Amino acid sequence: MSSRPADAAVLRTDRLLLRRWDPADPADVDFLFDTYSRWEVQRFIGRVPRVMEHRDEALARAQAWADRGDEPPYGIWAATRADDGSRLGSVLLKSIPASGPTEPLEPSGDTEIGWHFHPDAWGHGYASEGAAAVLAAGFAAGLDRVVAVTNPKNLASQAVCRRLGMTALGLSDAYYNATCALFEIIETSK
Numbered sequence: 001m002s003s004r005p006a007d008a009a010v011l012r013t014d015r016l017l018l019r020r021w022d023p024a025d026p027a028d029v030d031f032l033f034d035t036y037s038r039w040e041v042q043r044f045i046g047r048v049p050r051v052m053e054h055r056d057e058a059l060a061r062a063q064a065w066a067d068r069g070d071e072p073p074y075g076i077w078a079a080t081r082a083d084d085g086s087r088l089g090s091v092l093l094k095s096i097p098a099s100g101p102t103e104p105l106e107p108s109g110d111t112e113i114g115w116h117f118h119p120d121a122w123g124h125g126y127a128s129e130g131a132a133a134v135l136a137a138g139f140a141a142g143l144d145r146v147v148a149v150t151n152p153k154n155l156a157s158q159a160v161c162r163r164l165g166m167t168a169l170g171l172s173d174a175y176y177n178a179t180c181a182l183f184e185i186i187e188t189s190k
């Protein structure tokens with residue numbers, strides 16, 4: 001009897017199933033639009049925060065994420081509830097660009113973790129639970145350091161960093177040509 005290899009891009013926790021976003025699934029695109037069209041989600045994201053105004057932007061983002069072809073442990077996951085599949089938000093593990101004079105910015109060589117959840121999913125520990133699983137998979141795959149950059153005013157995101165055991169390194173201009181509150185976590189169990 002042959003068994004299919006487990007999909008390394010799917011992660012499971014007590015309450016969550018994390019999988020890739022699917023640009024061909026209209027419900028995925030609707031959810032992304034509903035999330036990123038909200039100012040309370042976007043206000044701390046990017047150097048010049050702006051909300052999505054058209055569903056086509058969400059489709060383009062889902063397609064761009066699929067086209068990245070991220071291989072585990074890297075990826076941009078849809079965090080969903082394991083029991084009913086309802087969508088909660090995104091967790092990202094990716095190369096982070098260094099600050100610099102040219103666009104697109106050059107890779108820094110570092111790996112960042114990030115999280116963007118729908119406001120209906122805030123306050124349940126889902127972002128921390130999903131990010132912990134992504135971080136653990138990253139360390140299991142051999143990463144030894146992961147950073148997170150947050151808007152200095154984004155206390156909710158900084159709380160997620162702390163729940164993950166990340167260390168606050170203060171303000172930094174090292175990434176994205178922006179001043180961020182920088183966090184890091186180093187794998188020490190090897």
Ligand SMILES: CC(C)(COP(=O)(O)OP(=O)(O)OC[C@H]1O[C@@H](n2cnc3c(N)ncnc32)[C@H](O)[C@@H]1OP(=O)(O)O)[C@@H](O)C(=O)NCCC(=O)NCCS
Nearest residue numbers: 041044115116117122123124125126127128149150156157
């Ligand atoms: C940053 C963000 C993901 C944080 O979401 P969050 O739900 O507060 O974070 P967590 O998943 O860690 O949940 C923690 C909260 O759930 C509560 N909680 C409830 N049940 C819980 C459980 N079983 N386990 C852990 N926490 C639980 C905690 O008490 C805490 O609530 P509090 O903030 O009122 O103290 C969310 O605010 C967001 O998506 N913001 C918009 C996008 C953004 O800014 N992203 C970051 C860019 S750097």
